[in-house]
Amino acid sequence: MKDMTDIRIPRAINWNRLEDDKDLEVWNRLTVNFWLPEKVPLSNDIPSWATLKDFEKTLTIRVFTGLTLLDTIQNTVGAPSLMPDAVTPHEEAVLTNVAFMEAVHARSYSSIFSTLCSTKEVDEAFRWSEENPHLQAKARAILETYAPGNDPLKRKIASVFLESFLFYSGFYLPMYWSSRAKLTNTADLIRLIIRDEAVHGYYIGYKFQRGMEKLPEAEQQALKDYAYSLLFELYEIENQYTEELYDEIGLTEDVKTFLHYNANKALQNLGFEALFPPEVSEVNAAILAALSPDSENHDFFSGSGSSYVIGKAVATEDEDWDF
């Protein structure tokens, strides 16, 4: 009986009374996005997998174990650590969805492994990931900020960097294979993950901005400084991780460009300015096309006036349009 007074009973959540419309908007998008790896016909990639050289297979499995680690962290520590800081009950509910989808992401790499690889190859790669100093260093840097008692806004900064920056040294590879018509079903699955991470990074970044705007100027500046210095720390690690993985296949420079581009997007999710100039962050067209198929060229300004493309068919519901 004596402990009863310490129990905090949450308010029953009422989705018909919102404090922040973004909560419902993001909830809706996340729930319609729901998917499971079984939905993707991964076994169609078996013939393609067989065409990869041994070192390319090793690279691919290692990249996926690295991604598995990040999703595991976000599933069991990252997203749950944000819940006590939630400002609205709806935010907390959204974060439970985020946490669960991270488990789906982590689980789906194992689906890829069981479809394409031998147990021995996979066990070796998991051992590699446990011993790789760069992978362990980035996990540690993130987990330090997630620790209980730390500044909730710094935790959100680290979370956005994980969601919108750290994954991309890994995501590059399936996009690269896809641009060469290899492992295309695996790429379809990775694109589902990438889409989820976009909403996660957006939402956590959005909540960060709502929290930061309440602070006095000096504290805002201190948080901004913290964000850029954490990004630099992670960027150093990512560079080394990238070199170790991609030197052999000769893609290191291309991956680094992709890192710059995604670092810029992570900063924008936090409401900050991009850091890397276009010269080092313009990603090659094949990778961009792999990210967003059928929509490569959007600069119709540069054509002559008559070559403008009128929008192509996209699903619309017509109920809101009067014409």
Place this chain on the structure above:
Amino acid sequence: MSDVCPEASLPTCFPDIVYYSSTSENTLRFVERLGLPAKRIPISPKVTGPVIDRPFVLICPTYADGEGRGAVPKQVIRLLNDPDTRALLRGVIGSGNRNFGTLFASAGDVIARKCNVPLLYKFELAGFDNDIARVRAGLEQMGRNLGLAQMGDAPCSTMA
């Protein structure tokens, strides 16, 4: 925070810019960096929208549901449902995030198709420096073309 009008006094060749931006304000940040007169479509349906009386380009972020439905924010649809406003629309710039795959900036595609106007450009989030430069140059060129063809009452400052 409703209007960004740093150079409003300059009679330029640029078409007007009208944009929507939700509370995450990426599109607002893009428009601020463009540094051109621009009118914001209010987020709240209770607030009346901007007066539009010159040819304009619409900049619109994407909020689709995963199947592509609902890509164009309701507030923007409401604006475009007005035939007089729609008649002044000269082109659309869509924004979003490439990570949404085939639905990247699909609000631009939808508006271009519905309103039969050119899709001029797509950019991500708050845009990067090269996007800003391209859009500025593109709008200037477009304004010059429009000025010659349709805007006798709003002459271009660069033309003698």
